Amino acid sequence: MNLLTQYKTVRQLTESICKPLQKEDYVVQPVVDVSPPKWHLGHTTWFFETLILKAHAKGYTEYDTNFNFVFNSYYESLGARVIRTQRGNLSRPTVDEIYLYRAHVDKAMEQLLAGPVSRELETLIVLGCNHEQQHQELLWTDIKYILGHNPLFPAYSDQPPKAHRKTSRSPLAQIQEGLYDIGYDGDDFCYDNEQNRHPVYIQDFMMATELVTNEEYLAFINEGGYKNFVHWHAEGWDWVRNNNIEAPLYWHFIEGQWFNYTLQGLQPVRMDDPVIHVSYYEAAAYAAWQGKRLPTEFEWEAAADRFTWGACWEWTESAYLPYPGFTRAEGAVGEYNGKFMVNQKVLRGASAFTSPGHARVTYRNFFHPHLRWQLTGIRLAQ
Incomplete structure (x- = not known):
């Protein structure tokens, strides 16, 4: 092109x-x-x-x-x-x-x-x-x-959403410890925060090959996940109480059934779909409830060829920091990433809303831990 x-x-x-x-x-x-x-x-x-x-x-x-x-x-x-x-x-x-x-x-x-x-x-x-x-x-x-957030929940489109299909027979991928090269090293476009490519030592770990589903997350809700401080970081627990959080963004409990707002309007929650519109706080609390954890961004990149990704952005346990050798470009372009490397968590992957050709395995998205209006979901590690 x-x-x-x-x-x-x-x-x-x-x-x-x-x-x-x-x-x-x-x-x-x-x-x-x-x-x-x-x-x-x-x-x-x-x-x-x-x-x-x-x-x-x-x-x-x-x-x-x-x-x-x-x-x-x-x-x-x-x-x-x-x-x-x-x-x-x-x-x-x-x-x-x-x-x-x-x-x-x-x-x-x-x-x-x-x-x-x-x-x-x-x-x-x-x-x-x-x-x-x-x-x-x-x-x-x-x-x-x-x-x-319009009280009438108007639909953007009448096109039905694509059905989510699980793609892996094995629920976990075993990743061996060792040095892994992390970051972009190709000839096509990347953002400056994806460079420089550098080795990272990673311990043995297991990565879920599927995202956490709505059904799995609903079990967390039903077992009092939003009411038990044990699962939450202190800031996350304050966020839950101060904002009366009881479910992912767009979820509504109506006449004994969970609905969520989609671009097709208010629909019953589809249990097999990945849970989305959750904050880092919620993702970390769910992982703790499961006795597991979120992967680091380096673990995610090292394991990415073992699972299908791209349905939603996936929270990691990594703070948004510059890679070794990162240099801020001169002028306005240099403000693009350098000024935001504080108080944010890295997300990896892409989402159903990511533009064609824009997704790549080294892409580093980043948001503050409480934000959830993006298509953000959960993949567990242990």
Whole structure:
């Protein structure tokens, strides 16, 4: 796939994700972690305009000088910005204006890509495409949160979800102790936090070849898992009590039956599906209840060829830290990962919402332990 085709494919997918939405859906921000869909549309466009067109396209005319303030996410080196909690207050620019903004930038990008592109510029454009793919996954989960917290539980789509099928005959994979090379060493795209590839010594361990299912997690609920502090980290137990947590996100107990919100609306919980939308606190508590544990991110990568992954992001026991030899890039691009390496846990794998071609075994996702609006699940180790 050439660079222009890659760019157009990524940009079109973003808009196709938003196509089923009503105008009112584009503006809602129920909580700080969820951004309105129209902000994602604008921010991913701002990335190409600010970091590529304004710096590399001769004669480029900036669409609106206010948009740098509106759509800058967290790049301190690129100026002031609307704080994250205020994104839902942006009734202007309108949805229609943002689509015009996208068209303006797309036209300029296509003109830029029609000519010769340096290796440095190509690298930056590929980063921009991968950045937008990240926001595609966020779009899916933010849309689900917006609709899933509407009292009417409206459906995003009437397409039935894919059935989950177990893929392994053996419930556990034995992984031998030894040195394992961890991190990316290929020639295709990766984020800087996936490098440098380095050896890690791992002890013997066992890894579950299947994810924890809704049925298995329901047993934890039914046996008082959310009411017994023994299973929980201290911060996790405080989180449960302070927020009255009793089940995974989107679960509702109605007339003696568990339902959960899906993109197809409110549905009975499908017992064979992997449990998703659980926090690290919940994942760790479930593991403790089972007398097991979560794998480290290094164990996960060493064992990944022994099981099927990609249904949901999988919590690990690893803190989000830089690999040996990590160096922060200069300028705004260097803010992309370096500034977040504190107080977060690593997740591995991918999810059903991950954009095509974006998943790889070395990908390191990361979130604070209490967050669960992403498709986050559990794989056990022992």
